[in-house]
Amino acid sequence: MTHDELRELTGAYALGVVTGEERRAIEAHLAVCPECAAEVRDFATVAEGLALAVDQHEPPAAVRSRVLSAIGEPGDARSTFAVSAGRPAAVGHGLRYLAAAASLAAILAGLFAFDAHRRARVAEDDLQVERVRLEAIERELETQRAEAQSAARAAEILAAPDVARIDLSGQKPAPGAAGRAYFSPSRGVVFVATNLPEVPAGRDYQLWVVTKRGPVSAGIFRTDAAGGTVRLIGFPGDANDAVAFAVTLEPAGGLPAPSNTNFYLLGSL
């Protein structure tokens, strides 16, 4: 091939579309022709740019999880709680709740040094299963360390003999949100939620215990700056006949009864 013929291959070579025969010819030529070699380098830079000069699209979020789970990484820690909370709530297995509540109590025992050895032993078997969920809750609880009084109260609720766990799932205004309530009719409710939209100015979220007689307020809360995480410890009063938990958006300070049924989170006992 003449020099001009070989030079006609620089573009195809840089774009990666030469055949084997063409490739051998051009590579032999590039070794002895600095001019063509420089051209190939320039064209290779152009080719690199062509990879980026396309309309940009964001891949669907599920692809990220697929990539990470393909290598055995359990996905994004930030979504762990939402994922586990998204499972159907298996309400009614009293022993299971007792065990979960007892393992939470064990964590609090470490933080506030009250004796919960016995409960911790009960919790051990279930601990592995609950590990991922507990880590999310533990992170929540750690940030509360200074609020010893509330935490002690939470411990009381979590370790109460009549405690039950209610998983709340995100509804239409907040499909990605998830919540969980540990509810003891005799002692109160510990509630955590993630991924709620930031609360608008002049409004608060309000947690309701829906009883057969109607909804009872369990308190108001706001989202924190990071990730819409909330915690709430409340006592809804007489709620022995609770059938569901719900979160609505209400005027700041809350209302005695919900003003709307546009639920952000909902879960039944």
Add this chain to the structure above:
Amino acid sequence: VTQPSTDTVAGPRRGAEDDRVIVTRMASGDSRALGDLYDRHARGVYSLARRILPDGGQAEDIVQEVFTQAWQQAQRYDPQRASVATWLLMMARTRSIDRLRARRAGGRDVGAEPQLEELPDPLPRQDALAITSEMAARLREALRLLSDGQRQAIELAYYEGLSQTEISDRLHEPLGTIKTRIRSGLLKLRDALRDQGA
């Protein structure tokens, strides 16, 4: 939950260094580093695959394959040969075009196809311009300014992996015409990048 898609390429110096640190972490088995790499480059990889493949679902498969491959081959990544962004995009292009060819061939013998995987050995790059997202935008603009024939030939080569002979067959144009269009078009694009760099 993705971070604001970082300049795959922009903020070239800093971004490229961060990329190398991430790949080094991957090579040492830190699986969280793969998530970091994904957050920085999934958009670019996915967008290129979508440009090449007609089917968005296939582009998602490409993203998964590329990042899995990057995880497996992190120890073999050589920063002397290509930036991390280019490394990922080359994998995306090769895999996407392989799929495209498989569809086109539909069982036919594809022995005479150009051998994409043998090329990307892009010569030492120290003297070359590092592509930034701003330059990519400039390149898009320059592509529009090419003649239709030049742009079509370059796009068929780069985004569909066709050889000059195949492009000639596809467009019913003489081979010499195609060769001239590709080279003259690339020279214009090169000049557009140089103007930008200057």
